[in-house]
Amino acid sequence: xxxxxxxxxxxxxxxxxxxxxxxxxxxxxxxxxxxxxxxxxxxxxxxxxxxxxxxxxxxxxxxxxxxxxxxxxxxxxxxxxxxxxxx
Numbered sequence: 001x002x003x004x005x006x007x008x009x010x011x012x013x014x015x016x017x018x019x020x021x022x023x024x025x026x027x028x029x030x031x032x033x034x035x036x037x038x039x040x041x042x043x044x045x046x047x048x049x050x051x052x053x054x055x056x057x058x059x060x061x062x063x064x065x066x067x068x069x070x071x072x073x074x075x076x077x078x079x080x081x082x083x084x085x086x087x
Contacts, residue, residue, distance in 0.1 A: 049073075 014022075029037065046069070053068050054060065060068070071079040 026034075049072060050065060050069055053065050053072075057065070057068070067079070070082050073079070074082065
């Protein structure tokens with residue numbers, strides 16, 4: 001299996017030493033652990049997006065929050081096709 005190469009990036013709030021520790025930890029993970037981390041980050045990103053929708057629209061119903069999240073994620077055209085009303 002080929003090694004994973006990290007793209008060169010400039011991060012202003014992380015020291016080189018901290019980045020090296022993070023990278024070493026990531027590289028020590030098994031494939032399934034990496035998948036678990038990716039799933040966790042995806043779930044966290046969804047939760048943050050939904051919290052933002054709720055913050056901006058405090059009176060929005062749960063189905064409308066979900067519909068707005070789909071719209072942000074997939075765009076107007078595709079999210080309209082995913083709507084329960086489209087069936």
